[in-house]
Amino acid sequence: MDGHGSAPVRSRSSQSTSPSHSHSHSASSSAHHHHKRKFSAASAAAAAAAFDTATPDDNDDSEEEEEEELPPENDDSDEDDVVTSNDDEEEEKNVTGNNGSNGNNDSIRNFTAARLARPVKQERDVGGVVKMEPGGGDGVLGVVKEERVTGQTSTGGSAGLVSGIVVKEENGKGIFTDNIQTSGAYTAREEGLKREEEAGRLKFFCCSNDGVDQHMIWLIGLKNIFARQLPNMPKEYIVRLVMDRTHKSMMVIRHNHVVGGITYRPYASQRFGEIAFCAITADEQVKGYGTRLMNHLKQHARDIDGLTHFLTYADNNAVGYFVKQGFTKEITLDKNRWQGYIKDYDGGILMECKINLKLPYTDLATMIRRQRQAIDEKIRELSKCHIVYEGINFQKKEAGIPKKLLKLEDISSLKEAGWTPDQWGHSKYKAPNSMVDSVQYRQHLNNFMRSLLKTMNEHPDAWPFKEPVDAREVPDYYDIIKDPMDLKTMLKRVESEVYYVTFEMFVADAKRMFHNARTYNAPETIYYKCATRLENHFSNKVMAFFQSLTKP
């Protein structure tokens, strides 16, 4: 395999046709982009363990071989301009599929009339029993599973296919309780789209140029989206790859219209796929389609194509998206498996995604929800923090200071929650051990808060903060500032001797006051500047106080 033949370079960022052999520069970049939001390796493994895996099957009598052999509709004579010579050579690998019995060395431009005449055999049959087999040899998934596809048309799509991974149902008594928050933003979005799929309004469908009218219409729709969303890609090149029969496209179809898709080339023998294009139509971006599309693609690539990895040259501005889909700039795939196979792009970054063997990619939301539940259950086992007691009913007087004083020891729910009297007034502002928790220390702290407020009041920059802001003078103040604070209120709280049970509460009030001033007022105003100067004074005093405490 000569990977460095006369391959022209296609650029996403420019239409440059200058030749380049730039595999290695990107491949060797190893900036870590472990995607954090969705799964850590550990959680993926734990999650995977929660799902059934079917028995391996070595059957390599792959059906996609049939699909790969489909001839192109039209055979462009300028194929060489665009399809790299390694593409051509790879063609054989692809065509021969897993059993390697097809000795046909032809590139796609040499499909014979005889092959053109062959009846189109679809990857999936209509409404019948679909046999799915992994393309890979070493038991990547190794599942042969039969599922009845209930879709009305041949476009049942990958959404209708079952991966061979079954979500375990907790029959009988569930270990999970109901009243917990079950989904984050990601799960909610995925579940929303999944419901759309189940309702038949949305579907994810994978096909290649197989001559079926509807598929061609969709592929043309997808090609148009790519042409608009990837303006630096030569349009002819997009058409060529989307229509090339070694490429497949996973598409998002809503109300029979293509909303976006991913065109990729599965290298069956190498068990990796190269993503050529990926786009969602402009007004549907950032709604979760891109994520769900990638999840469907991963599941399809693993279970139908038998792939273990994806590689792609990601546009610089799409790197963020790919990182969120689990792609990294670090390439772990053995070079022998990919070098010379994939197309070079200028202005992109080579990224890799390892396809997990077990993850239920199209049902991640369920898995995540179950993980959340499991974690929540564990927390409940270990702590009482989920128990919410009724609030204590005491009327507050001015400045938020309660009228009736309750002894902490008398609040039974505090005790039930595991509180003990020695935790009273726990504070990160640590006094020397001898003083901690002592009445003397609390008195000392109180005196300090009182004197600090006094010096603040006397500070030349204190005037805006002495009293609560008068709503008659500043009518919109309380529309913007929801949690007002001023020196007078703080003094009342200190004088009550019950309000500031920790020093943090005192500091929080002061910070709130300064923050409010800087929120309502622009930086160039006197109020803003006063806030900053008075805050410096405050911080210096607090620091000095605690330093003095730690001195012998």
Ligand SMILES: CC(=O)SCCNC(=O)CCNC(=O)[C@H](O)C(C)(C)COP(=O)(O)OP(=O)(O)OC[C@H]1O[C@@H](n2cnc3c(N)ncnc32)[C@H](O)[C@@H]1OP(=O)(O)O
């Ligand atoms: C190999 C190549 O084809 S590279 C070129 C990629 N394609 C393009 O750049 C074309 C223009 N862009 C698009 O078509 C789309 O925005 C896509 C395909 C990149 C993403 O599809 P979307 O449907 O918008 O993605 P989706 O809504 O699932 O977003 C997934 C996450 O990625 C983020 N994201 C989406 N696009 C980008 C981006 N360009 N940069 C950074 N983050 C992004 C989203 O904010 C979202 O984050 P969240 O999960 O934290 O909320």
